[in-house]
Amino acid sequence: MYSGISDLRRWSFPAVIEEQAEAQGDRVAVTMTTTGERLTYRELRDDAARVAGMLAAAGAAAGDRIAVMLPNGLDFLRAWAGIARLSATAVILNAELTGSFLAHPLSDAAPSILIVDARYWPRLADLDAATASLRTIFVVGDHVPGTSAFDAWRAAEPSSAPLPRADDIACIMYTSGTTGAPKGVLMPHAHCFLFGLGVVENAGVTADDIYYVCLPLSHANGLLMQIGAVLIAGASAMLRERFSAAGWLPDLIRSGATLTNALGAISAFVQAQPPGERDRDHRLRLLIAAPNLPDHDRCWRERFGIADVLSGYGMTETNIALYGRRGEPRPGTCGGVYPRFEVRIADPETDIPVATGEVGEIMVRPCVPGGFMAGYLNLPGKTVEAWRNLWFHTGDAGRIDADGHVTFVDRIKDCIRRRGENISATDIEAALEDFPGIDQIAAYAVPSDIPGGEDEIMCAIVASAGAAIDTAALAAHAASRMPRFAQPRFIEFMPALPRTATEKVRRADLRKRGVTSATLDLDVRSEKRDT
Missing domain, CATH: 3.40.50.980 (Rossmann fold)
Incomplete structure (x- = not known):
């Protein structure tokens, strides 16, 4: 050590x-x-x-x-x-x-x-x-x-x-x-x-x-x-x-690995593989999974025989402030506070802590010097905004129970998480807004059809007057300009985007609407579980 x-x-x-x-x-x-x-x-x-x-x-x-x-x-x-x-x-x-x-x-x-x-x-x-x-x-x-x-x-x-x-x-x-x-x-x-x-x-x-x-x-x-x-x-x-879902278990068996980490999508992809006689022929003693859904936790323990499955929560900015505890399974939660950090759940508008069990924004700060980001490059204003009242504002909603375990509830911010990547909705929109026939576009997250598979990307599109948008060409356009993880899976043509009085797109309304009978699925790639 x-x-x-x-x-x-x-x-x-x-x-x-x-x-x-x-x-x-x-x-x-x-x-x-x-x-x-x-x-x-x-x-x-x-x-x-x-x-x-x-x-x-x-x-x-x-x-x-x-x-x-x-x-x-x-x-x-x-x-x-x-x-x-x-x-x-x-x-x-x-x-x-x-x-x-x-x-x-x-x-x-x-x-x-x-x-x-x-x-x-x-x-x-x-x-x-x-x-x-x-x-x-x-x-x-x-x-x-x-x-x-x-x-x-x-x-x-x-x-x-x-x-x-x-x-x-x-x-x-x-x-x-x-x-x-x-x-x-x-x-x-x-x-x-x-x-x-x-x-x-x-x-x-x-x-x-x-x-x-x-x-x-x-x-x-x-x-x-x-x-x-x-x-x-x-x-x-x-x-x-x-990562390869098909190669995950053979790799573990050959290597004699005792530890590994998994994101939501990896958990879903591995567990979707057909059960086999060698599912327990590994030496894995512990797996860190984020998120650790109850169904995933049960599968890791019962099918694969992994004794300890730890949850966690963190960001590039904040480090990992929450961890599950060995020998104390609490699937569905992010774990308890790692003592090198402080975590509070507070009202995102006032920063006043909420009562135990109530939903608020997850806020974090370190207990050791240098244990946090030093700021955002070239963005002092964003740094100050994120650090207001001397707490880092994660933009994520959660609740804490009487035992000190935090549960992630939803995202407050308009950030999409897909295949282990955090993706800016505005980046997606900027890459597609100049496609012929698009007048307005809004990108947002909808739930994956794979349990624990994080988000899928959906775009609501308002077409220009008289325009007919070729969806196959749009998908090809996205593939040529964007990494795979950022390419939208779903699109829906709408007469107008829901907006606030100040003309901001109401993404929360779009997320709540989700996939409908009018939604088109662009995922004709038959994406394998090897991301």
């Missing part, structure tokens, strides 16, 4: 990696499930130092922003750890982003260096304005003219720069909010560390554990909660490039 847990000044993953490289040496830290490639603790430290050296030779220095757009893999970990070793800031981009969804974080963060997989290179072709800040581009995989090979790190001089401070900004992750484009969350090293520490302390992670990681490393769950917990505990990770 990392020795710096009690010293807040040592809350950074570069410090963890340095210590574990000495303590664990040639013990394997991460193994790829599909290829068998491995990275030991010593190799992770040494590779990170060489990546940092390569970046420094390219002109990068402490505090500079370096964007990373890579799939799950050892190169992702080398890049992330190398940027941190240099005390630079990683701008972590979702590997599925394209079009305006990709242009926004690039132009907003204005990184000086980009590390990108060759498979994603074509997506940058029409983003000249968004990539104007880039001085150097390192490409993983096939050579791209005019760029540098990321593999050059192997011959680089290792960096010996000082390790970052706990309050330095480690990375920027983009998360959707109530309105407008996704916001860049400024995440200090201590904040990133606390994601992993929360898992270690609540799931009881030890060096004997094997963590199966199938969630994207571009999100805090995969990278910071799971890989982070592994590094702090000196455990091992089995990393899959992309």
Whole structure:
């Protein structure tokens, strides 16, 4: 176990990696499930130092922003750890982003260096304005003219720069909010560390554990909660490039994994697989699921024989403030308050706490310095608004019971969550509003037809006078401009959108209306349960 847990000044993953490289040496830290490639603790430290050296030779220095757009893999970990070793800031981009969804974080963060997989290179072709800040581009995989090979790190001089401070900004992750484009969350090293520490302390992670990681490393769950917990505990990770429902159980059995995390959609997809004789032939002792619906909890325990299923609640901004307790199953709730945070349920208009059992907004604040985001990049007004009255306003409604367990009720904000992604409704609208024949459009969430499958995306459309909209062409248009998770499944043509007296769209009315007999289903893709 990392020795710096009690010293807040040592809350950074570069410090963890340095210590574990000495303590664990040639013990394997991460193994790829599909290829068998491995990275030991010593190799992770040494590779990170060489990546940092390569970046420094390219002109990068402490505090500079370096964007990373890579799939799950050892190169992702080398890049992330190398940027941190240099005390630079990683701008972590979702590997599925394209079009305006990709242009926004690039132009907003204005990184000086980009590390990108060759498979994603074509997506940058029409983003000249968004990539104007880039001085150097390192490409993983096939050579791209005019760029540098990321593999050059192997011959680089290792960096010996000082390790970052706990309050330095480690990375920027983009998360959707109530309105407008996704916001860049400024995440200090201590904040990133606390994601992993929360898992270690609540799931009881030890060096004997094997963590199966199938969630994207571009999100805090995969990278910071799971890989982070592994590094702090000196455990091992089995990393899959992309989640597969069919491959989930075979991976667990082959790897001997003892821990894993699941989002609502993953729980639904795995449990939809046909029951088999080998459902209990794994070593999984604990699973962290969010949300943890009662039917899912029952299936995890009864069908798969998993002893502990923990709920949780958090955000990129707030860390994970609520966890279930081992040995105390409370399916349907988010768990109790993790003691490194304070949580209250309050009236969203007045911020006055509501009575036990009543519904209000979930508000959070940390008990440790650096254990929270440092703000939104380039958006001081939004930062102050979210932090008003010294509580972070999550925009989610919930209630707390007499035992201190919090139950999520609904979203106050107009943010859609689909396939583990938070998606801004306005981003969807902006990507589709210029399609021929659309006069007005409003995107909103409707319940998935898969229990626990989070949301599906629906768009209400008002057509221009006399226009006939080709829905197949609209679906193709969406596919060409948007990542898969953001493409609407349902549309409904309406004569007008419901609006307030100040002309704001009444999305709550649209959500309440939901799918009707007039709704058209665009999902002709026969989407597999491998997202």
